[in-house]
């Protein structure tokens with residue numbers, strides 16, 4: 533069994549962050565481990581409070597894992613502030629690294645700043661160059677590059693410009709496009725377009741977390757980048773189709789839909 537690590541924030545409502553990542557790792561038959569960077573008090577309606585974890589505790593979590601257990605894939609999500617980014621970078625650099633997927637989480641669907649604006653520079657300079665793949669959504673890509681991205685042509689330009697900042701591969705996600713949910717994968721030579729009709733649903737809490745963890749699990753299993761992204765895209769699409777209407781706002785996706793269906797635990 534492969535071992536996957538998420539370095540991210542905790543979402544008390546279980547649909548995004550660490551909780552989404554661990555469910556996704558499990559749904560992919562990998563063993564999930566976590567380094568918690570921040571604890572958020574959030575639900576389907578909003579984020580109400582954040583407690584950043586002390587940098588030394590973040591370093592100790594990373595060391596506790598790497599000093600004992602082999603890690604086959606890493607996903608980084610909410611990193612909150614410059615001190616957190618600095619300690620993650622410094623500590624990870626002590627170890628040989630497996631494929632690393634960076635989801636540059638900035639603003640929650642509910643509009644809360646999950647990355648302090650002054651930490652953007654550290655994210656770009658320290659974490660982007662370490663990544664095998666980065667998975668920005670449109671607002672995140674716009675925030676990093678400083679220009680508007682609203683169609684496939686500008687998504688392709690953004691993918692090239694983001695690639696120039698150091699990651700090996702770039703996936704610009706199209707969940708925020710108005711017509712389709714087409715994502716663009718750039719491998720430094722070719723573009724791979726992952727076409728998908730937009731699903732009419734409000735329940736997309738944690739879609740980005742879930743997609744990046746699914747890709748991480750696939751890469752940990754040794755699957756090639758384009759196949760890892762393609763399979764993960766099918767997984768997130770299914771998870772969105774079968775999302776849950778829990779709470780009064782933006783509900784979570786169904787991380788275990790395929791597994792439950794195979795086990796005969798659901799009928800539709």
Ligand SMILES: Nc1ncnc2c1ncn2[C@@H]1O[C@H](COP(=O)(O)OP(=O)(O)O)[C@@H](O)[C@H]1O
Nearest residue numbers: 669705706707708713729730731736739740743
């Ligand atoms: N309504 C939707 N229908 C189909 N796919 C979606 C929908 N919303 C998001 N996605 C897909 O979910 C994944 C996560 O994208 P996105 O929602 O843009 O990320 P984030 O959660 O970081 O904002 C992408 O593959 C995107 O295309």
Ligand SMILES: Cc1ncc(COP(=O)(O)O)c(N)n1
Nearest residue numbers: 541542548549640641737738
């Ligand atoms: C701890 C944490 N990490 C990431 C997200 C982003 O998820 P979304 O973009 O769906 O709000 C979140 N809401 N909470």
